[in-house]
Amino acid sequence: MGRRMPAVAGAFYPSSPESLRMEIENCFLHRIGPRRLPRKVEGEKRPPFLIAPHAGYVYSGPVAAHGYLQLEDRAKPEVVVVLGPNHYGVGSSVSVYPEGEWVTPLGSVEIDSKLAMKLADLSDVFTLDELSHVREHSIEVQIPFLQYVLGEFKLVPICILDQGLETCVKVGRALAEALKGYENFLVVASTDLTHYEPDEIAKRKDELALEKVINLDVEGLYEVILRHDISMCGYGPVAAVLEASKGLGAQKAQILKHATSGDVTGDRSAVVGYASVKIELES
Template identity: 45%
Template sequence: MIRKPVVAGQFYPGTKNELEEMIDYCVQHKYGPGNQTQKDEEIYGIICPHAGYVYSGPTACHSYKAISSKNPELVIILGPNHFGVGKDVATMTNAQWETPLGLVEVDSEAAQKIANESEYIEIDEFSHSKDHSLEVQIPMLQSMLSNKFKILPIILRDQSLEMAKDVGNAVAQIAKSKNTMIVASSDFTHYEENSFAHSQDKSLIEPILEMNVEKFYNVLIEKRVTACGYGAIGSVLIACKKLGATKGELLSYSTSGDVMGDTSSVVGYGAIKFI
């Protein structure tokens, strides 16, 4: 089956030329990475925002620029299920995801393996039918990676710590078997005043950089930080740690208010790599 794009023309441009231009604009934007050269280091995974490109694209490009020379065969993308449809945690098989930049194949063998490995991950296309959290990452990957790669999409309706541990361990098992990049798709604080969003997110990013998943969940709950993909972040943090990462590094942080100028009600975006 072909998983057709559901937010092309909304979250990002619907035609190839406009989409390529938009990604280039995001890279060169004052909140984007520009032409900076990348360090030669092992990167186990990244965190990227998933809002409309005009808001979060410049920040997202920092993470993608960091992995642009890594040539992964497989990209495992985890994100939250905003619509709550389908299973608690789902991947899919025998599918290609379509974007204006072409088709990307799902690694069916890896999907089958991870469903067997995890107590919670099920194979279910319907869970993936409406959401943008994984879809918006794919054109960025197509644009920034020079090689052909497959994806393993994992969408989380249940984002509990227990679930993140199970999913994170299963992701690490799959990642060991081939050259893999792991992506957590999440925005940070939602619809708060700009300076408050900055301080909330600073508190939450700290345990991410320390790779302390329990502390991350504690801060999330105590401060009521409205990061939507916290389960994806938790899972990726656990997987990267298991694979050998020792710390996270904040590449860029901005809010929609910083980018667009309206600071009364903003959404926070962070780009982080695990090394």
């Protein structure tokens, strides 16, 4: 049984439970955030698919909070699937963490080994692999937000090294098929947008990519990233989530918040772009 310990606690977010909870609440209350805390009340409406950033909480946390606020008054998901890019080049092309638990300062989260196995059975695009996840931060930084809003939940982390169009379409289609056995589920794609360009240029490039995301246009996303040299690190996970959402009946995405690190720090000379996006499924 795997036990994945935090790789970036104390760097991307605080390492003590009290400080981490306070930091998450600050993200919700931040002037760039939704400016209020989520109501921890369950409803009947299905959770949306989300796209969320994965920088340090001080930079991207307020933008991420807009997405996680959408989980209030929703049905409790039976499983949460988080897809993130592999920044380190270690492990398999598409790695599903197979079993065990992920640990954060807020506690441990059980891996849904049944869904992990189902994905591996559905498509050979997936490898059951822990190695890809050991150092990777893109999935990890989503987990404390999820713990804060949802409490206990089951998790399936998917780390994507091969972000090619064909691979990520396969991931999305298999994920849609696997999730048809669940009544309520949450899927999160983890990505930052343009990296280290002047604020005005970064926002313009981000908007080109986000236009394709809004329309669930997977091929268009790849085309615009290539044509305009957009340094969006998690385009593969986003493409997979767009493909999965379409397979489950989604029609459109909605941008909840788009900002850059310059909006937080005031330094607009070389920024990173962040967005929170939701995709509603038919209830």
